[in-house]
Amino acid sequence: MPGPLEPILSLLPWFLRPSKLGGPRSLVLGVTLGFSLSLSLTGLALYARDVWKESLRRKDERRTVEIRSGDIVDGVEGLIGNTPLVRIKSLSDLTGVEILGKCEFLNPFGSVKDRVSLRIIQEAEDEELIHPNTGSCIFEGTSGSTGISISGIARSRGYKAHIVLPDDVAKEKVQLLEALGAEVEKVRPVSIVDKRHYVNLARQRASSFGRVTLSSTIHPSPSPSSPTISVPPSQADLLVSTTPAPSQPFTDPPRGLFADQFENLSNLAAHSEGTAVEIWKQTAGILDAFVSGAGTGGTIAGVGKVLKERTEGSVKIVLADPQGSGLFHKIHDGVMYSTSEEEGKRRRHQVDTVVEGIGLNRLTKNFSEAIPFIDDAIRVTDAEAVAMSRHLAKEDGLFLGSSSAVNLVACVRLAKKLGKGTRIVTILCDSGTRHHSRFWNDEYLRKEGIPVSASIDSILEEKVEDD
Numbered sequence: 001m002p003g004p005l006e007p008i009l010s011l012l013p014w015f016l017r018p019s020k021l022g023g024p025r026s027l028v029l030g031v032t033l034g035f036s037l038s039l040s041l042t043g044l045a046l047y048a049r050d051v052w053k054e055s056l057r058r059k060d061e062r063r064t065v066e067i068r069s070g071d072i073v074d075g076v077e078g079l080i081g082n083t084p085l086v087r088i089k090s091l092s093d094l095t096g097v098e099i100l101g102k103c104e105f106l107n108p109f110g111s112v113k114d115r116v117s118l119r120i121i122q123e124a125e126d127e128e129l130i131h132p133n134t135g136s137c138i139f140e141g142t143s144g145s146t147g148i149s150i151s152g153i154a155r156s157r158g159y160k161a162h163i164v165l166p167d168d169v170a171k172e173k174v175q176l177l178e179a180l181g182a183e184v185e186k187v188r189p190v191s192i193v194d195k196r197h198y199v200n201l202a203r204q205r206a207s208s209f210g211r212v213t214l215s216s217t218i219h220p221s222p223s224p225s226s227p228t229i230s231v232p233p234s235q236a237d238l239l240v241s242t243t244p245a246p247s248q249p250f251t252d253p254p255r256g257l258f259a260d261q262f263e264n265l266s267n268l269a270a271h272s273e274g275t276a277v278e279i280w281k282q283t284a285g286i287l288d289a290f291v292s293g294a295g296t297g298g299t300i301a302g303v304g305k306v307l308k309e310r311t312e313g314s315v316k317i318v319l320a321d322p323q324g325s326g327l328f329h330k331i332h333d334g335v336m337y338s339t340s341e342e343e344g345k346r347r348r349h350q351v352d353t354v355v356e357g358i359g360l361n362r363l364t365k366n367f368s369e370a371i372p373f374i375d376d377a378i379r380v381t382d383a384e385a386v387a388m389s390r391h392l393a394k395e396d397g398l399f400l401g402s403s404s405a406v407n408l409v410a411c412v413r414l415a416k417k418l419g420k421g422t423r424i425v426t427i428l429c430d431s432g433t434r435h436h437s438r439f440w441n442d443e444y445l446r447k448e449g450i451p452v453s454a455s456i457d458s459i460l461e462e463k464v465e466d467d
Contacts, residue, residue: 050421076156079108080118081274085282085425090395091412094460096420099411100287101428102279105400109152110145111357111430112275113261116298117149119270120259121157129240132158135254139206141165141199143295143356144173145430146261151182162209164202169356170438192362202258206239209256262296262364271302279303279425280310288422289316291378291410293358293403294327297367299427300374308373316418317370319377320410320426322385322403324352325359327367331377336361354382354439354450355402357429378410382450385409389432389439390454401430402439409459416464 073079083103091099104112121130121138130136137160140150147163154161163177167186177184185205190197195204239258261267279290290307292300304317321328326336338352338361353359360367389405392398400408407426414424432440439445442452 076108077118077153080114081107082278083107085279086428088392088396088398088408088411090391091408091415095412095415097415097418098423099408099415100283100423100425101404101408102275102425103428104275105404105428105431107149109149110434111149112299112427113146113149114153115270115274116261116267116296117146117153117259119274120261120264120266121150121153121159123266124240124257125157130159130255130257131252134158134252136160136252136256137162137206137209137254138257138259139164139202139209140259140261141197141202142261144169144177144434145357146259147182147184148173148176148180148434150259151177151180155181162202162205164198164205166198170435172434172436176434199262203239203260206256206258209254261298262366265365265369267296267298268302268305268366268369271299272306273302275299275427276303276306280307283423283425285310286423287311287315287425288418289318289414289424291318291320291407291414291424291426293320293322293406293427293429294360294367294370295358295403297360297364297370301366301370303427304370304373316375316414317373318410318414319374320358320407321377321379322353322355322359322406323379323381324361326361327359328377328379330363331371331374336363354445354448355385355406356435356439357401357403358406376414378413380406380409383453384456384459386439386445386450387453387456388412388459390452391456393432394454398428399432400428401432401435403429409456412456412459413462416460416462 083106085100085102088099088101104114107114109117124130125132130138138150138154139162140147141164142150144165147161147165151161151163161180161182162185163182164185164187165173165177166189168189174184174186185201187196187198187201192199194200239260240255279287287307290300290303292303294300300317300319307315308317319327319331324338326338329335329337385402385405388409389400389402392400392405392408404427407428411424411426415422418424437444445452
């Protein structure tokens with residue numbers, strides 16, 4: 001009686017049938033055929049995956065902007081987020097790695113900070129810490145971009161804005177702040193431990209806005225006889241002050257809110273619930289690494305956490321750090337340190353770099369959240385960032401700011417490590433329009449001893465260091 005395998009065995013040539021080979025040879029033949037079949041199927045699966053990825057890329061290239069009937073947003077806040085993801089053609093072609101940039105410079109106030117500023121203000125409103133159209137004011141210490149975002153959103157929602165920033169930032173930022181109606185206070189750059197540091201001064205200004213401090217983890221609590229409000233645990237670190245209640249009943253007194261982007265975890269939440277989700281959808285979950293600088297740490301913490309969770313830890317989270325920042329050594333050596341801290345090398349207080357918006361020499365709450373899942377850090381010099389920005393303008397028509405250039409230098413270095421066929425996503429934080437007087441001013445750069453070039457050959461030709 002024929003067995004169940006007889007139809008299959010009948011397909012084999014007569015000299016390969018088990019009855020002709022004997023038991024041991026049949027076993028060897030079976031193993032060999034099974035191994036060959038496995039290799040063939042694996043090869044087909046890999047080929048199918050590559051074809052699918054290429055079809056997705058081509059589909060993205062063919063996609064046109066879709067205008068839908070009745071697609072109207074309510075106010076300027078409706079324009080924040082849902083930014084495009086662009087393939088950086090020159091860098092992708094040069095490296096063989098798909099390098100994608102999240103175009104945060106297309107937000108209405110021109111930077112990734114729009115997301116954070118809106119989230120901070122919305123959460124303060126939800127907790128009834130501030131109310132619009134009451135003369136209330138939002139205070140922040142910033143190197144520019146967050147202040148611009150806060151000023152624009154504050155105006156659209158019925159608040160004033162008071163922005164404290166270093167006096168050596170690009171003058172275009174100050175001009176834009178003033179155009180948006182913010183009260184601008186420029187101060188000399190000093191260490192964060194100095195009470196005259198722009199962040200500390202913003203906190204002080206918020207505190208003195210009202211004679212009574214409603215909530216603060218830094219300043220003394222109000223006396224029992226003073227008016228107060230109950231601050232929810234989620235906002236326990238926020239500083240909110242108020243003036244005495246007006247004589248007119250049922251009217252909220254003006255309040256001062258210290259936004260505190262460095263320590264306020266609404267920053268992180270804006271990216272974990274917004275930026276990260278958008279990146280995941282836009283890439284269909286196909287990515288090998290995420291690269292970001294850290295100014296407050298909110299972006300790399302919020303996006304990194306979500307991508308790590310959704311890829312079960314397979315995606316690499318990489319910090320791009322400008323010269324003068326101590327975060328590179330914090331990730332690699334566990335110590336916050338920069339070579340510019342050595343005696344005689346420092347040119348300015350804070351982070352010693354022409355790059356604005358990223359780099360830290362202290363730990364913030366937001367960045368502390370990111371440390372457990374950052375896999376690597378890449379140091380980028382001012383000269384490399386300048387060269388990358390000029391290359392992108394010349395080869396891709398992308399006019400980007402300094403922090404975006406730092407991110408993309410790090411992407412190229414990482415691409416050489418990961419190898420061809422992989423995919424890296426990064427943040428294009430802002431455009432070059434707010435960097436004309438410094439980062440995009442060749443004369444200024446030469447006076448500072450920073451070479452100006454549009455060649456990235458030295459970055460591309462670097463030898464890849466083993467981990």
